[in-house]
Amino acid sequence: MTTSPRSKQVHAGQAIYRPWTLPLYDLVAFKVNCRVLFRVPVSEVIAMFDRNVSPEHLDVGVGTGYFLANCSAPQRSITLADLNEHSLRHAARRLSHFDVTTVRANALEPLPLAERSFGSASMNFLLHCVPGSIRDKARVLDNVAACVRPGGRIFGATVLTKEVPVGPVARVMFPSLNRRGVMNNAEDSLSDLRTELAARFPEHKLAVHGCTALFEAEVP
Numbered sequence: 001m002t003t004s005p006r007s008k009q010v011h012a013g014q015a016i017y018r019p020w021t022l023p024l025y026d027l028v029a030f031k032v033n034c035r036v037l038f039r040v041p042v043s044e045v046i047a048m049f050d051r052n053v054s055p056e057h058l059d060v061g062v063g064t065g066y067f068l069a070n071c072s073a074p075q076r077s078i079t080l081a082d083l084n085e086h087s088l089r090h091a092a093r094r095l096s097h098f099d100v101t102t103v104r105a106n107a108l109e110p111l112p113l114a115e116r117s118f119g120s121a122s123m124n125f126l127l128h129c130v131p132g133s134i135r136d137k138a139r140v141l142d143n144v145a146a147c148v149r150p151g152g153r154i155f156g157a158t159v160l161t162k163e164v165p166v167g168p169v170a171r172v173m174f175p176s177l178n179r180r181g182v183m184n185n186a187e188d189s190l191s192d193l194r195t196e197l198a199a200r201f202p203e204h205k206l207a208v209h210g211c212t213a214l215f216e217a218e219v220p
């Protein structure tokens with residue numbers, strides 16, 4: 001696990017996910033935050049999962065496992081990777097009808113998983129939790145893509161604050177969420193995300209809903 005000077009910020013980005021907060025997560029994240037702050041339809045995110053999840057899927061930054069539980073893609077085995085043991089336990093319980101493996105790992109570091117072993121990988125609502133510029137966060141793209149077979153899919157959503165329409169409630173809330181380290185997206189821009197995706201994935205797609213970017217790419 002990381003010991004860099006950033007480790008306090010990395011820790012803060014996952015610290016809110018606790019046994020007593022996770023039961024409220026779906027309500028707060030999808031009924032309130034997605035509607036009022038991020039202004040992204042949850043149905044768009046589910047559709048992204050439906051388009052991209054393969055039978056051997058890796059999910060990094062798992063939360064409660066909501067999207068894997070609610071998408072209709074043909075999942076068989078699911079590997080859950082997260083820095084937070086409570087998120088891992090919660091999501092694994094919810095998805096226990098699949099063949100589930102859990103791995104505790106920091107997505108900013110190489111993942112302790114076999115390279116090129118998955119058909120698809122998601123990192124949904126993860127990048128805005130991890131510290132650093134989009135350029136720093138792009139290490140997550142590399143670490144996740146390394147686990148996916150060439151031709152496989154990687155995808156996710158992240159909340160941006162620059163070059164996207166940030167609504168009035170979000171403009172009030174984001175600074176305090178960033179100060180507390182719950183979110184780390186004060187400098188995250190659409191053009192930086194586009195640059196990092198283009199540098200790695202010749203085939204990629206980026207769509208914006210509210211202040212949320214949804215990205216999908218083929219691993220070369």
Ligand SMILES: C[S@@+](CC[C@H](N)C(=O)[O-])C[C@H]1O[C@@H](n2cnc3c(N)ncnc32)[C@H](O)[C@@H]1O
Nearest residue numbers: 013014061062063082083084087106107124125
């Ligand atoms: C906002 S939740 C997203 C959950 C889920 N993917 C979703 O779309 O609802 C962020 C998740 O990422 C995890 N996380 C935050 N920082 C991380 C890091 N550096 N490495 C791995 N997981 C991290 C948190 O523990 C949490 O489970």
